Amino acid sequence: MAIHKEKINPEDDLGFGTQPVMKSQPVINKDGSINVKRTGLPFFSTSNNYHSLITMSWRKFWVIVFTGYFIVNILFACLYVSLGPDVLDGKSGNTGFDRFMDAFFFSAQTISTVGYGHISPRGMIANSVAAIESMMGLLAFALATGLLYGRFSRPSAKILYSEKVLVAPYRGNGWGLMFRLANLRRNILIDLEMEVVFGYNEEVNGKAIRKFFPLELERKSVSILTLNWTVVHPLDENSPLKDMTQEELEKTQASLSVMLKTFDDTFSQTIHSRTSYIYSDVVWGAKFKPVFDRNTGGQVVLDLSKISDYEMVG
Helix, strand or coil, rough: CCCCCCCCCCCCCCCCCCCCCCCCCCCCECCCCCCCCCCCCCCCCCCCCHHHHHHHHHHHCCCCHHHHHHHHHHHHHHHHHHCHHHHHHHHCCCCCCHHHHHHHHHHHHHHCCCCCCEEECCCCHHHHHHHHHHHHHHHHHHHHHHHHHHHCCCCCCCCEECCCEEEEECCCCEEEEEEEEEEECCEEEEEEEEEEEEEEEEEECEEEEEEEEECCCCCCCECCCCCCCEEECCCCCCCCCCCCCHHHHHCCCEEEEEEEEEEECCCCCCEEEEEEHHHHHEEEEEECCEEECCCCCCCCEECHHHHHCCEECC
16 A cells, blocks of 8 residues: 555554454444443443443333333332232232232332322331332432433534545546535534544554554534535545555555544534444545535525435546
């Protein structure tokens, strides 16, 4: 690969380390997460519980909430049933299953402090269990409310990146390495700063190491993201990747790490977005199709479904 060695600081790994990439495993995943598996933690480690609960997907979060809710009610229902058939006044079930369901719904009413009054505990032990469950319910719902607030209030970037990186015509007879992005939300993003880091494996003294260096961009920052932004690295005489080929990229497990920093005008906070591209994401001799048009009233219409659309060029 024709890389200008003088432009590379071999000690500047930009925080990624020098471990070589194997089997097309990028340092940064497409969704922006870091592709590192952590081991050696205690089985019941709680250091990441809060972070996991506010960053996991909504589907997984609700599965955990409802699963925990049903498990707790089932355990307390079993406890009420084990105390005997006469610990709950107002129950209507005669069979074992009916008595369990009465206990289950009584537990649900107790833990949520609803208390319809149809079923009530009898005796010191049953009342003590109900009091403990009621206290646990108050704490659990307060915790769930805090987690919901944390999930809704946590500033995050929703940036849509093109699926491919194109080697496209650039400024007449030139070529450029480019991808594009757009904001999925209706909020205003200002002071956007882009950094693209090229990484590849190189054999040094018989040992493969990972090397990184930042690519010079046509434009590293924009003041406000109103439409889409096509990020371009010119493949001119100053580019260390001027004579790159697909075969060389694959051989060296080359990748692009994309890091975006911007200011969210809604939350008045700085937010970050990350993604990555590997050698198989590069398309030679193509250009992006237009992603916006105007309606009959003259207003600009941005079609985000076309952010990845491209066409081959001769």
